[in-house]
Amino acid sequence: MKLHRLVLTNYRGITHRDIEFPDRGVVVVSGANEVGKSSMLEALDLLLESKDRSNKKEIKQVKPTHADVGAEVTAEISAGPYRFVYRKRFHKKPETELTVVAPRRQQFTGDEAHERVRAMLAETVDLDLWQAQRVLQSAPTTAADLSACDALSRALDVVAGEVDDDPAPGGAVDTLLVDRIDEEYRRYFTLTGKPTGEWAAATKRLRDADEQVARCAAAVAEVDEAVRRHAALTADLAVLSAERVTAAAHLESAAQAEKKVAALRADLDRATARAEAATSTHTASQSALTERRRCRADIDDRTATITRLQAESAVATDELDTAAQMKVAADEAAEKARLALTAGQERVDAARGAVQRLADREEVDRLAGRIATIERHQRELDAVSGELAAIALTDPLMTAIEKAAAVVDRATAAVAYASARMELVAAADLEISVDGSTVTLNAGDTWSAGVSADTGVDVAGVLSLRITPGASASATQSELDDATAALSDALAQAGVADLAAARALDAHRQQLCGARRQVSAILDALTAEDSVADLQTRLTAVQARIPAADGLFDTDAAILDPAAQRLELIEATAAHQDAIRDCETHRKVADQAGKLVAQRELNAARIAQKLQSAQHELTTIAARLAEQRASVGDEELALKTDADAETAAKAVAAVAELRDELARHHPDAVVAALAEAERALATVTARRDEAVEALREIAAQLKVFGTEGRKGNLDAAETERERAEAEFGRVQRRARAAQLLRTVMGRHRDAMRQRYVDPFRTEVERLGRIVFGDTFEVDVDSELRIGHRTLSGRTVPYESLSGGAKEQLGIVARLAGATLVASEDSVPVVIDDALGFTDADRLTKMAEVFDAVAGDGQVIILTCSPQRYADVRSARHIELVAG
Template sequence: MKIRAITLSDVRQFSRPVTVAGFDAGLNVLSAPNESGKSTLFDALHAVLFEKHGARKKEVLALQPDVGGAPTITLEIELDGKAFRIVKRWLSKPMAEVWQDGRLIAKADEAEAFIARLTTPIDEGGPAGLLWVRQGLTALDDGTDRERKWQAAARRDLMSSITGEFEALTGGRRMDRVLAEARAALAQRVTQRGARAGGPLERAQREVAEHEAKVQELRAQAEALSRDLRRRAEVRRELDLLSDPAEAAARKTRLEEARAAQDAARAHGDQLAHARLAVQSATLHRDRAAERLRAFTEARRAAHASRAAAETAAQTAAASAAAETEARAALEGAKAAAETARHAHAEAQARLQAVLAAETRAATASRRADLTRRLAEARALEPRIAAARTAAARGPDAATLTRLEQAAQALRLAEALHSAAAPHLTIRYHGPETPRARLDGTQIPEGTPRPILGPTRLDLPGYGQIEIAPGDSDGQSADRLAAAQGAQAQALAQAGADSLETARRAAKARAEAEALLHELRTEMRLLAPDGLAALQAELEPLDPGDEGAAPADLPPRAEAEAQLRTAEARRRAAEAEHDRHRPLFEAARERALRDGLARDAAAAACKAAANHLADLEHAGDSTETLSRALDAARAQLADAEARHDALAARAPDMTAVTAALTRALSVVEAAEADQARLNAELARLETGIELRAGDGVEEELADAETRLAAARPRLEAEEHEVAVLRRLVVALETAQAQARDLYFDPLMAELKPMLTLLWPGAELRFDGDSLLPSELVRDGHAESLGNLSGGTREQIALLVRLAFARLLARSGQTAPPVILDDALVFTDDDRIERMFDALHAQAADLQIIVLSCRNRAFRDLGGRKLAFAPASETDA
């Protein structure tokens, strides 16, 4: 873009129209005294190119004369060999127009769009911020923080457009973005001290630690269950010894020897005692026969039930294994389909790139279509992200759910302990005809301990009622039960749930919403990495243009794009199908593992029950033999009781008989006391075993170990990700440092001839981050730019700006001319002559406009002389 003329009307001191005309394509000089309007001309050029006609910003208000009026600026330019005239007016009846060859071609917003395509605004990193030197701001890093940021962006964009290889991931904004993303991803996981709190690495570490703690806790419970099982076996063996017929016979023999030693006169009493002992022995025989029959019946039932359970578990495990195989095959098929779709998508991209390379102007239309699609998809994602964010904030989190589970476990334990601490009632009946007692209206089964937890009424048919008040023998267990109930209610209230199952469903819904939110945010980052505003800003300046015709050996652009969209849709569908099959396979594999463990456990239980039944059958036990033995024992007991009753009817002095019998009975009573103590201990053990077995300690332990095994690979994956990110950051930083020399080669090539005019053999060194000169090397000695004189820094800044202008011209981009407003205020007479030579050398390819109040110093600059003139004189 070349400026040919500019007319100002109602702009600051120019209440009457003035024109500066006759701009040349090379060097132009406007030398005039202070306050003649040079800075106003500078600001007018800025306004007409970068301030919209409807704006009322302070920069526009500053253009209005003190007497009022509507600032109006007419700019005549040459663009691609064609002449255009731009007219803008602000404040009163604002307008914007673009004319070509006396014909109005655009107005209002269309005119603004035409102007916007001429050059990028300064606040978006446009080149004017680099090539226009405002009065008093000659250094490259002068101005406000925002202006320095804009200038840095302009330098980086220009260098990136020239040095394409470096921009392709060895430097520039894309390099910075990739490096920043790698550093951000690393910072999400670790800090200098270790894993970042709340990050994925810390969550994986915490998950493994929690599972390890759970496994240790369950192992302790399993060991306690194992100890109780061993003790129960010992107690049962001791009870079997006390009930052994040999031991009973030994006690009987000692009792009979004591009776034989009594006085012959008490023979009848001895006979009566012998009869009573016979009754007791027959009772023991009957009870043992009944117990053996019950144990055999229970063993047969357990064997049958465990066999059915094992068969069911085996069928379930087989079905799960088949489902896992099917899911694996489906996953592998989906993976192969995704690879095929990616290959087809890559081929479609290659064809489209070939078409776009042959049809340069069609590239703009393709880019606009792509941006439009991404913008629409990104906008469509916004309400879904908002909905997922809202859903992810509802329901209890994992920690709250864990507290609820712990409260429920504590409540079950407290209830069991409270029941175990209470007194227990066990009833044994004389026979099947004996009326059954009732506890609070419910019939009491024989031989089953029943806890007494509160005031209780015992109904004995034929005798009456017994009321039992247990008191508070174990107040601590009741307090623990009440505390556990309160803790569970509090935990449910804090979670906002009415039950544990409701809380579990809400927690699951929250986890699913969090996963969906992460997926949607990832998709949004892929569509709009820098946000919707950046995507919209990238779309706005694109001009669709003419599509042109594709070469004969390539498909039309529309067909190539359609092929690409089809391939992309197939690739996305194939990848989505692959992603859908992966969790299905993981779930099938986990289900197969869990069902396999259940099958093995059921098989082991079936084998144990079968072995126990086989042991009983090997000993000769059967339902028929045991039933006959029980009937015989009952008959024996009836005979013994009949003989005892007959002797009792003819009994002599019972005082003497009782005194003689006391000693023998003490032995029997001691055995019965041991039996009662062991039975109480057995009841306590049975309660504890039933509690722990009912909680499924072994199943929970197996499940916890499975979860721990699944969590450890996730931790290893996060640790591997941290290591990879660290290596990536180091590699990118190294590549960035190595590529900086290549990055500045084009700029140094433009600078070298101009530096030679001032300092033969000198060179400049640049800072890779700011893209500004940092050192001047003369005669092999490097000097920091900050240590140089003001004049030298001023000259270097001007030469660097000219070099950037040459690079911009060579890049083929549309850009404004170089404008220097009093840019050489500290340069001595000798150096200024050489600077004039440098300006003339660069003006061969650039339009340069020099504004100066130093009429005498710039007299020898040469170039096209410009001046302010009334608009009427110019028109004439």
């Protein structure tokens, strides 16, 4: 299966998108987050799996929110011999269109088109492989499970030598046999091994028959039990009737004894009430006598307390007067200390102002000098910069002049080497003309020159000579002329006449540049902390603080002396600190004197209040005692208390006599005997009533049982159980046989799978060593899942690996499967925003893996970070934009 083209229209937030995929190799589809990369794979799945009128949640979620239109998905796909264009519109005006391009052109619409596509995919595509060959950003990083992929299984069978390159139907026969065995097994068991179908039905029938036999046998046993209970209840009823008569006689005897005890208890209650009344009267008399005595004692205590408090009040008044005098003296001393503190503060302020004025003048001088220095260096920098600006020569231009001079020197040497030499020797005095220039020679003189261009030599009236140099000499001369012209142009740009002048000017320019750098460095150092504007602002601010010159200083030399002013400030500050301490000390003394006055005032008030309270309490107690004596005298009250005590003692003695009499009759035993007799009679009566009711119910049951035919039902149930047991035995033998056959075939199939695990593991290790190194090994189980990874001899379970390593192994496993699957069975490998946990080095190595598998298959990478896959040399990049 290959995806050639995918078109989305009004799909989620995508208005229109049309992407063509290469038929083979790696394609990287990149775009920002939420641009709709994952939506492309989702749209392809909905196109292939869902009908256009589907109301599934997945379909509703892709409806566009920006327009009232239906979402459309179009894909061009090839699968096996088929190549087709498939389009669906969902939601509004749903429709489905299919155009089969190969092997012959056909067109379908509606459900017929949907079913045709499903049939073609089922015929040519391993759909389990199509789902397994995906690495999705939302999927967990568990080991890839490729065991259900038939296409991969067939490819591994070929590699392992199980079938030939031209597969015979043996593999299909084996698969069909396993399917038939699984089908037979599922007649009796579920996939988890629980009974189902015929085996469950036979088991249920036998269980139901057993339960029915048990129910019928229980019903027959119930009849026998009812007959036995009827006889037993009849005998029990006779015994219970005799016991009831005996219990009634015992109850009558206990009731007579209880009446005697009740009469004695009533007499005891009346005597107890009289004794309690006499005791209460005596208690009241005794309390009144005790109160009379307590009042007399309280009067004596209050009188002594008043005498003591009067003495304490006089002492407290004297102490208060002394404290008030102390507070007045402390307040006067504190006020004097405060006035001294104010004077000291004024002296400190005056001294500090004088010192500050002196410091301001020094700051003005320092700032003015610094500003003048900066301005002087700035003028020097401006002069140097102006002189440099007048020089046209620059470093590049000087370099060009030097290079041009070197070229001229090399060209001159080359001309001298390549040119012919012309040498003339004069036999007599004569004049000759060389290219229009006159040369005078005396007899015996020699003249020579190099010839690099056409040169004419004329001797008036004697001869005319023309010398033509070779082609190489002419070319060399042309190069010299060009170099000379270039040098002249460079010198003209620099405004100098020759190379020596240029070098002299450049040396002077370098000196000026050095001077400018030096002055700039000085200016930078001077203005590193503050600019000229900041310094000028500070100078203006300080000058504004300095008063006018007329009243700035006095004529006293001590005042004009900064040291004297600072010494005055130190002395004034020390005196001020002493004054602060004195003022604080006197203030604390005044505060303590105030607190002492308040404390003594409070103490005097408290004593006065106690004295007043004691006097009031004495008056109250005396009034209450007088009132009590007016009612009953002290002697009369004592006599009445003695008489009440004698009456209470007689009443208590009478209560004791009645209580002894009641105890001799044992009232608790009598009450217990009566209660026991009542309970015995009630129990026997209830048991007799229950026996009568139970006997009546059992008689009714026996009448009903006689009409139900329970024995016949038991015989029928036992017959059905024998039939169910026979059927259970037959089905059990078939079920166990199917189970045994499936177990043997499963063991055989696992052994076969284990043989083709090796090719898959070999391919995974081949690709994995590109990423993890030559020591990389993996352990692959029969389900083609990676269980452990080994690096440098250290084996780690897959689940213990980091997220990045799991992700890399998952991609490697799927790419290994893709390389092993036959070309006609291949499906696209889709990787959605993976390798986010991979470092730069591993990304480079993963790129080599992608390049290694970029063959006939398709690898589609969806990512928001295309730089992760920049090292995949064989990849084609497609960038998505919103819209």
